[in-house]
Amino acid sequence: MITNMKHIKNELEQKGIKPTYQRLCVMEYLHEHLVHPTVEMIYDELVDRVPTMSKTTVYNTLKLLSGKGVVNEITITGTEVRYDINCQSHHHFLCKKCGKIYDVDVTCPFVNMDHKEVSGHEIQEIHGYFKGVCKGCLTS
């Protein structure tokens, strides 16, 4: 999958988001790092390439992007929010040993069918995840 800056620029413009340099950088980072990174991880790499980058800008940008539905916030560790450029509803696996978060492909009826309510509550998002020990940590 090729995701150059021009692609990302179009993506933002179509969603009504002004494609500033900082926003393009964050988007590019997310496209290239599909490991559900933290703000810290994003900032640490971007500030190397763009020394003026502020951590507050990373926070602001991610809040904007998630509000517009361009990125997803993943809150399964309880200690920090992690970010996902993949906005299609999918499930995750959190390793209790190494802390990595993986995408997993499980077929849950609620993810595939478009349910609109449960127990009278209006559903807008569906989240599912597993916790345990990841493949890598099992074999080492």
Next chain:
Amino acid sequence: MITNMKHIKNELEQKGIKPTYQRLCVMEYLHEHLVHPTVEMIYDELVDRVPTMSKTTVYNTLKLLSGKGVVNEITITGTEVRYDINCQSHHHFLCKKCGKIYDVDVTCPFVNMDHKEVSGHEIQEIHGYFKGVCKGCLTS
């Protein structure tokens, strides 16, 4: 469901947890408040009845209890941990308007069947939740 102190005392002793007064209070609170409360909520009520109660003790107790599998930590808001005395795997609904967390009864294959792995990762816990607008907030 009647859950008096004697019941709770037995429950803790069976799990090898010394049933101190503070621990019994936390357990009793959780049994009587099935709304997935925060540490703050638990502490605020307990300190009224037990003026010497420390918030640190609430934290310590909940960490002990969740480590022993007596209570469940729910990390779906991203801002604070919420606690559940119901340790059977079940799903939740978080209302984006009022912040309440409800239990929901959905039949997901992964909750009922006992899968041990997914994509090579060893599964220890299964979590699922929805976000949206709750029944109460819809009709008001």
Next chain:
DNA sequence: TATTAAATCTGTAATGATTACAAATATGAA
């Protein structure tokens, strides 16, 4: 009962992620 070591509880300080805020900078129209 008195002694005493271990466990538990408590209050305060520290940590770490996130947000608030105001000044600096960039953008873009007139």
Next chain:
DNA sequence: TTCATATTTGTAATCATTACAGATTTAATA
């Protein structure tokens, strides 16, 4: 250029949680 607006930046504040050390309780032993 001028000026208003949007964006970015750095710092301070907030808030949940954890670390830690002293106080208290527990329970075993003499």
